[in-house]
Amino acid sequence: MAELLFVTWDGGGNVPPALGTARELQARGHTVRFLGHAVQADRLAAAGVGVEPTRHARRFDNRTDYSPLEALRLFADRGLGRDLLDAVRRRPADLVVVDHLAFGAMHAADEAALPYAVLEHAYDASLRTLLRGPMGLNLALRRLHPHRALDHAAARLLTTIPTLDPLPEPPAHLHRVGPVVDVAPRPAHGPAPDGRPLVLVSLSTFGFARMRACLQAVLDATRAVDADVVVTTGPAVDPAALDVPPGVEVHRHVPHVELMPRASLVIGHGGHGTTMQALAHDLPVLVMPMDRLTDQPAVGRSLERAGAGRVVRKGAPPRRITPLVEELLADGPHQAAAARLGAEVRSLPGARLGADVLEDVVRAAAVGRGRRAARR
Incomplete structure (x- = not known):
C-alpha cells in the first residue's frame, strides 16, 4: 500500500x-x-x-x-x-x-x-x-x-x-x-414535508468583504417568497448580527447534504464545491459572486449559459433578488437543465x-x- x-x-x-x-x-x-x-x-x-x-x-x-x-x-x-x-x-x-x-x-x-x-x-x-x-x-x-x-x-x-x-x-x-461531492437520495414525499419549497442560502465560509450585508439582502428578499428558508452563515458571519425574518432558520453550519435532498433552490456565491453539490441534487442555483477576482463569476455565467441558474451582482438590493428567487422556484426549463447537469455530475x-x-x-x-x- x-x-x-x-x-x-x-x-x-x-x-x-x-x-x-x-x-x-x-x-x-x-x-x-x-x-x-x-x-x-x-x-x-x-x-x-x-x-x-x-x-x-x-x-x-x-x-x-x-x-x-x-x-x-x-x-x-x-x-x-x-x-x-x-x-x-x-x-x-x-x-x-x-x-x-x-x-x-x-x-x-x-x-x-x-x-x-x-x-x-x-x-x-x-x-x-x-x-x-x-x-x-x-x-x-x-x-x-x-x-x-x-x-x-x-x-x-x-x-x-x-x-x-x-x-x-x-x-x-x-x-x-x-466533482467530489456527497449526494443523498431525495425523500419520497417530495421537496418538503409541508409541500412548501425549501431555499438553502449559503454565501461561503470565507470572510469576504460585506458578507453580512449580502446575507441580509438575501434574507430580506425572501420575505415576500412563499418558501421555507434555511441559511448557513459559516464561521465568518455571526447569526446574531442578522435581522432574521419570522420562520427562517439560520445556523452557523449544517451539512448541505442533509438539506439539499429536500431543497428546491440554492442561493450561493458561485463556489465550485457548493455549486457542484447543488447540481448533484438537481437544484438550480442563484449565484451572487463574493469576489470578482476568483472563479465565482465564471461559475455563475456557466450556469446561466446552461440554463440552470441566474447571477445577481454582489450588493444587489432585495428588490433585484426577489424576482430571481421566484423565477427559479417556479416551474420552468431551468429545472430540466439542472437535472441534466445533475445527471452529468453523478456520472463522474x-x-x-x-x-x-x-x-x-x-x-x-x-x-x-x-x-x-x-x-x-
Whole structure:
C-alpha cells in the first residue's frame, strides 16, 4: 500500500474534494496525511486523516484574513513548500497531492523532483484565466513558474463536468475525474414535508468583504417568497448580527447534504464545491459572486449559459433578488437543465475516479524507481 501526502490550505470549499479523495484512498488501504495551515489542524484530525505540523507557512485564517492582496501572498507562499519538504524528510511519501492554488508548495515539489499530482477544485478555464491576470504576474515576480509546475505534475485531477468546463485540447496528464461531492437520495414525499419549497442560502465560509450585508439582502428578499428558508452563515458571519425574518432558520453550519435532498433552490456565491453539490441534487442555483477576482463569476455565467441558474451582482438590493428567487422556484426549463447537469455530475464519481488515477501514478512511479535501481 502507498503513502500519500495531501497539501492544502485554509480555503473552505477546496478541502472537501481533497478529503473525499483521501477517504477513498484510505478505504483502499492506503495511508494518507495532510499538510495545511495551523488553523486547519483540528478539523483535519477530526476528519480522520494524519496531520503534519507546519513551521514556515504563512499564518492564514479564512474567517478573517482574506483580501485580494493576502490571497496573492498565500498562493505564492514558499513557506508551505518548505514545510512540505520537511514532512517528506521526516516520513517519505510515495506521492504528494497538491492543491492547484498552492503554487509555492507545487514549486518546491517540482524543484525537489518529488512525484506529485495536482488536485484542481475549479474550472480549468478559470485557472488559465487567473494565471493570465494579477495572480500570474505575482507568481512570476516571485520567481515561481506556475505553468511549468502544472506541466511537470505526474497527473492533474480536474473535478468538474464537461458541459460547464469544456476542454478543447487537454494535455495527456489532465484527467477529468468529476466533482467530489456527497449526494443523498431525495425523500419520497417530495421537496418538503409541508409541500412548501425549501431555499438553502449559503454565501461561503470565507470572510469576504460585506458578507453580512449580502446575507441580509438575501434574507430580506425572501420575505415576500412563499418558501421555507434555511441559511448557513459559516464561521465568518455571526447569526446574531442578522435581522432574521419570522420562520427562517439560520445556523452557523449544517451539512448541505442533509438539506439539499429536500431543497428546491440554492442561493450561493458561485463556489465550485457548493455549486457542484447543488447540481448533484438537481437544484438550480442563484449565484451572487463574493469576489470578482476568483472563479465565482465564471461559475455563475456557466450556469446561466446552461440554463440552470441566474447571477445577481454582489450588493444587489432585495428588490433585484426577489424576482430571481421566484423565477427559479417556479416551474420552468431551468429545472430540466439542472437535472441534466445533475445527471452529468453523478456520472463522474470524483473520489473514486480520482483515487484510480492516483493509484496509477503511484504504480508508475514504483516501476520507474525499479528500473533506475536495476540500471545501477
